[in-house]
Structure formats: C-alpha cells, structure tokens
Amino acid sequence: MSVEAPPRPAAPAPPPGPSAGRRLGGLLLRWWRRLTAMRTAIVLLFLLALAAVPGSLLPQRALSQNNVNQYFADHPELAPVLDRLYLFDVFSSPWFAAVYLLLFVSLIGCVVPRAAEHARALRTPPPPAPRNLLRLPDSGRLAAPAAPGAALDVVEEELRVRRFRVVRREGARGPELSAEKGYLKETGNLVFHLSLLALLLGLAGGKLWGYEGSILVTEGQGFCNSFQQYDTYSAGPLVDSGDLNPLCVDLDQFTAEYEENLTAASFTADIRYGAPAGEERSRTIGVNDPLRLDGDRVYVTGHGFSPTFTVTVPDGTTFTDLTVPFLPSDLQTLASEGALKLPDIPGREEQLALEGFFAPTGLVQGGVLTSVDPRPLAPQVAVIAYSGYLGLDSGLPQSVYSLDQSQIERGRLTEVGSANLSVGESFDLPDGTRITFSGVKEFAALQYSHDPGQLWVLGAAIALLGGLLGMLLLRRERVFARVEPSAGGGGTVLTLASLTRGGGESGSRFDALSDDLRDALAAAPPARTAPDPEVPPRD
Structure with a gap:
C-alpha cells in the first residue's frame, strides 16, 4: 500500500521591499546631510574663492566692454572658448551662481541646527x-x-x-x-558662521539692488544720476531706471599734484551737488575721500585732459568751445588720444572729424609729438582732419572717443589736413575751414555707486572677525x-x-x-x- 506524502506548505512570501517613495526620501536625506556638513561648506567656500580667480585675471563685461573687445582682438582663437565658459561674465555665470547658492544653503543647514543645539546647551x-x-x-x-x-x-x-x-x-x-x-567659544563659532551667512546675503543684496555708473566730466560741466548719461554702467536685475536717486553733480575744478619724480601725489575735485532744481552744496572730493550720501558714493577714479577747439567755416560761422576728453594712452606722461566729431556744420555738405594726440608738455622729436611731463606746462596737440561720412546714423555702435576705422578703410572718411598745434595756433583745410587749438581743460573720471548692502557687509565683517577671535582665543x-x-x-x-x-x-x-x-x-x-x-x- 502506498502512502501519499503530505503537501508541502507554501513558502512564505518575501517581506515587501521599501517603496520608491521611501527610497527617494532616504536618498534625499543622505544628500541633505552631506550638503549641510561643515566639511562640505568649507569645500564650497574654497570653490567660491577659486571661481572668483578668473574674474580678477580676465576682463569682465560688467566693468569694461572695451577691454573685453581688446582681448578678443588679441586672442581671436582663445577668447570665444573662454566666452562660452562665461569667463568674461564670471560673477553672473550659472556655475558661479550654483556654487554661491549651494554654499548659502549649506551654511543655513549647518548653522541653524547648531544654533538651536547651542541654545539648549546654554540651559542645560x-x-x-x-x-x-x-x-x-x-x-x-x-x-x-x-x-x-x-x-x-x-x-x-x-x-x-x-x-x-x-x-x-x-x-x-x-x-x-x-x-x-x-560657552562663548561655541557662541563665537556660531557668530562666525552666521556672520559669513550675513556677509553672503549682503553681497547678494548689493548685486541685486545695487548699481554704478562711470562718466568723464570736464571742468565746467556736470551730469545727473541717469543711465542715459553714463559712459558705462552696470545695474542689478532688480534695479529700474526710476529707482535711481535724483542727484546732479557739477565739476568746477580739478587739481592734480605731483611729486618731484612726477608720480601723482593727490587728485582733488571741487564739485557742486544737489537734487535737480534744488539747493546745491559744495564739496571737495578725492581718490580716498568720496562724496557719501545716504548709501550713495561719488568717487574720483582718474583724470585727464580735454582739448578745446574752435572751428570757423568759410562763410564766417564760428563754433567755439568744442571740448572733448582725450583718453590717456600713457599714464606716466598723460599723453592722450581722442576725436572730435562734427556731423552737422552749416555750409558744409560733408561731415568733419578731428583725430588727435594731446601732449600736456609737448616735445617734437623727429617730427613726432611726444609728452615728457603729465603737468600741462606746454600743451600741444597733433591733429588729423577727416571729411566725409562718419556713420553715426548707421545703427552700429561706435566709441565717442575715436573714429570708426572701417569708415576710413572704406574711403568714406578721407584725410584733408594735419598739423601740430600749440595753444592759439591754427591751420586751414583745403575748403577754407580753419581749425584752432584754443585751450585745454582737465576732466575727472567720476564713478557713481549705490550699494544698499554696504553697511550690512561691514557689520557682518566686524561680527565675523569677533566670532573668529572667540573661536581661537577661548x-x-x-x-x-x-x-x-x-x-x-x-x-x-x-x-x-x-x-x-x-x-x-x-x-x-x-x-x-x-x-x-x-x-x-x-x-x-x-x-x-x-x-x-x-x-x-x-x-
């Protein structure tokens, strides 16, 4: 007789594995713990400092578009590669912002729990x-x-x-x-990191709501705080032109003093400032002594010379006090280059332009004008006159301090005369137009800066130093x-x-x-x- 074996019991079902949501939550939790670790914050701080290095070595568009253009001209193969990596816009690049935000989040996640724990320890x-x-x-x-x-x-x-x-x-x-x-040792540690966090907030606020503009102002002229008047300007993404503080500045006189070896000793500018149609105040500012008004500052960043010309056309019409800044090409002697553009002259069918070289203390050597002293002891100017079409209405941007060389290369501007002139001397063009070098004035390079996070950054820096001392000494x-x-x-x-x-x-x-x-x-x-x-x- 055969005996049937009893049926085997079914194997128990395996325990259910973690759901996808739980696995994702665990992954995010581990990522958050790594991000908020102090070691990660130190690494991100080092990366932020390392990322700022190209911004100090390479020209930045926010500071000088002309320098960036010159870099493209000098390095035609390397510059496009660097531009694709945002190395000419380092501080507004996506990778710099990513490191900045990660450091910000890491510090918050690291410091806030430690501050709560320290508060409990003070009561324990x-x-x-x-x-x-x-x-x-x-x-x-x-x-x-x-x-x-x-x-x-x-x-x-x-x-x-x-x-x-x-x-x-x-x-x-x-x-x-x-x-x-x-306990103050840990308090100093927390103050240090909280101050670093406040410092980052202040810098970010200054970038978001801050702006600055630069302009060359000749003696007797002025400007108002407007993006339309600045030669170059940069503004945060949350700044609107209507947010600019109403202020106008007039330059009465600029004074430059030099040492015996012709190095600059001091630059001072006598200015008048005030709201438009308001009461004006007088003030003397210098390189390290800016005008400060409710968080706004007006700096003197440089100076140069503005030659003055007089143009007399054949019908007797005279245009006087034609003053234009010439940009220094040699900072030691302040030899300068510039251009005067005259697109609309009654009685002339063609436009007129003057391109010149200015020497504060001129000396002609071998027929070439050079400058031997930055002080205006014997001002001279070498002028080349062009006649034709300037291209100002072509829609293409061009510098106000130089002529468009493409117009000269195409033959749209032709040379019609040249001369080396001292103050009061003249020369005539073939059509009878007379060009007179009538004098020279000085200009000041002024920078208007608005940074709402300045005091915040200063207070955070002082607190950061105090916290660091507490960490080291206690x-x-x-x-x-x-x-x-x-x-x-x-x-x-x-x-x-x-x-x-x-x-x-x-x-x-x-x-x-x-x-x-x-x-x-x-x-x-x-x-x-x-x-x-x-x-x-x-x-």
Whole structure:
C-alpha cells in the first residue's frame, strides 16, 4: 500500500521591499546631510574663492566692454572658448551662481541646527561627574583636613571666582561637583558662521539692488544720476531706471599734484551737488575721500585732459568751445588720444572729424609729438582732419572717443589736413575751414555707486572677525570634583579632574587650579571628630 506524502506548505512570501517613495526620501536625506556638513561648506567656500580667480585675471563685461573687445582682438582663437565658459561674465555665470547658492544653503543647514543645539546647551546644567575621574587627561587627588561638605564649598567658591557654572549633586560614590565654562567659544563659532551667512546675503543684496555708473566730466560741466548719461554702467536685475536717486553733480575744478619724480601725489575735485532744481552744496572730493550720501558714493577714479577747439567755416560761422576728453594712452606722461566729431556744420555738405594726440608738455622729436611731463606746462596737440561720412546714423555702435576705422578703410572718411598745434595756433583745410587749438581743460573720471548692502557687509565683517577671535582665543573647559572621607578619619580626600577642549595648555591650567585649591583647603577649618562615648563605671 502506498502512502501519499503530505503537501508541502507554501513558502512564505518575501517581506515587501521599501517603496520608491521611501527610497527617494532616504536618498534625499543622505544628500541633505552631506550638503549641510561643515566639511562640505568649507569645500564650497574654497570653490567660491577659486571661481572668483578668473574674474580678477580676465576682463569682465560688467566693468569694461572695451577691454573685453581688446582681448578678443588679441586672442581671436582663445577668447570665444573662454566666452562660452562665461569667463568674461564670471560673477553672473550659472556655475558661479550654483556654487554661491549651494554654499548659502549649506551654511543655513549647518548653522541653524547648531544654533538651536547651542541654545539648549546654554540651559542645560553641566553633566554629572564620570565614574572614574582619574581616567581623564588631567586628574589628581588632594588631601584636605576639612569635612567633605566644607571641602566642596571651597572648590565651588574657587570655581565660581574663575567664572565656572557650578552644579553640586549627590552621586553614587558620594558628594560631587560639576563645573563648566567656555560657552562663548561655541557662541563665537556660531557668530562666525552666521556672520559669513550675513556677509553672503549682503553681497547678494548689493548685486541685486545695487548699481554704478562711470562718466568723464570736464571742468565746467556736470551730469545727473541717469543711465542715459553714463559712459558705462552696470545695474542689478532688480534695479529700474526710476529707482535711481535724483542727484546732479557739477565739476568746477580739478587739481592734480605731483611729486618731484612726477608720480601723482593727490587728485582733488571741487564739485557742486544737489537734487535737480534744488539747493546745491559744495564739496571737495578725492581718490580716498568720496562724496557719501545716504548709501550713495561719488568717487574720483582718474583724470585727464580735454582739448578745446574752435572751428570757423568759410562763410564766417564760428563754433567755439568744442571740448572733448582725450583718453590717456600713457599714464606716466598723460599723453592722450581722442576725436572730435562734427556731423552737422552749416555750409558744409560733408561731415568733419578731428583725430588727435594731446601732449600736456609737448616735445617734437623727429617730427613726432611726444609728452615728457603729465603737468600741462606746454600743451600741444597733433591733429588729423577727416571729411566725409562718419556713420553715426548707421545703427552700429561706435566709441565717442575715436573714429570708426572701417569708415576710413572704406574711403568714406578721407584725410584733408594735419598739423601740430600749440595753444592759439591754427591751420586751414583745403575748403577754407580753419581749425584752432584754443585751450585745454582737465576732466575727472567720476564713478557713481549705490550699494544698499554696504553697511550690512561691514557689520557682518566686524561680527565675523569677533566670532573668529572667540573661536581661537577661548577654551571650553569642564571640572569635576568628588569628596570621600579619609580612610584614617578626620579629613577628606578630594578627587579632581578637568577636561579642556581648544586652546591647549590644559596641564598647566589644571596644575594652577590644583595649587590654588590646595592652599584654600589648607586654610579651611578642620573637620571636628566626634568625642568618645562615656563608659559607665563598673561596680
């Protein structure tokens, strides 16, 4: 007879694995912990500093488009590659913004929980003394004639004098004492990182709501705070032209002083400023002494010369006080180059332009005009006159300080005369037009700057320095003490230990504390011994 085997029970189903949502949550949690770790914040801070290096080595469009154009002309193969990497717009590039935002988030995630933990630690009493105090790095035993309670009183008084926070407890091995100080070290650490966070916020606010503009102002002229008037300007993405503070500045006189070796000693500008159609005030500003008004600043960033010409056309019409700034090409002698464009002259069918070289102290060597001194001791100008079409209405941008060379190469502008002139001298063009070099004025390069985060950045920098000093100079220190009756009676054995974090020199500090406690315990009143019980006499 055959016996059927009983059916095998079905294998238990495997436990359900984690859902996709839980796996994603765990992944995000691990990523967040890595991002908010202090090591990550330090790496991001280093990357931010490293990313700013190209911005100081390469010309930036936000500062000088002309320098960027010159770099393209000098490096026609390398410049397009660098441009695709945003190396001419470093501080507005996506990769710089990514590092900046990651550092910002990392600092928030790192500092805020530590600040909450530190706040709880300030309200938490010092921890109980460890079971075996002699295992701590700095520890020892002191014999004291005082009673256990009196010995702890002496230790407590000595520690409170040293600004420790003291808590006494009744431990398993007898009365004990815990003391702690140095909370300001962690406070300094938090202040340092919070200040760094505030510094980043201030810099970001200055970039978002700040703006600046540069302009060359000749003596007797002025400007108003408007993007339309600046030669170059940069503004944050949240700045509108209507947000600019109403202010106008007029340059009365510019003064440059030089040392005997012709190096610049000081640049000062006498200006008048005020709201449009408002009361004007006078002020003298310098390179390191700007005009400050409610967060706005007007700086002197440079200077040069503006030759003045007089043009007389054949019909007798005279155009006077034609002044144009010439940009310095040699900062040592202030030899300068510039152009004067005259698109509309009555009686002339063709447009007229003057391109010149100005020498404050001119000297002709081999027929070539050079400058030997930055001071205007003998002003001279070498002028080339062109006639034709300037191309100002072509829709293509061109510099106001130079002629469009493409117009000359195409033959639309032709040379019609040239001369080296001193002040008061003239030369005539073939059509009878007379060009006179009538004088020279000085101009100041002024920069108007508005940075709403300036004071915020200053306060954050000061707080950052204070927090750093607290981190470096303060110590976190804990002291534990436990008393036990002496084995022979009539005294106390004090076990003392300390644990110091940061600052070093823990051994010498513990020895100094032990010596002071030994002296204080020696001066304490001794413990009273109980009298022997009276024995009744025997019969």
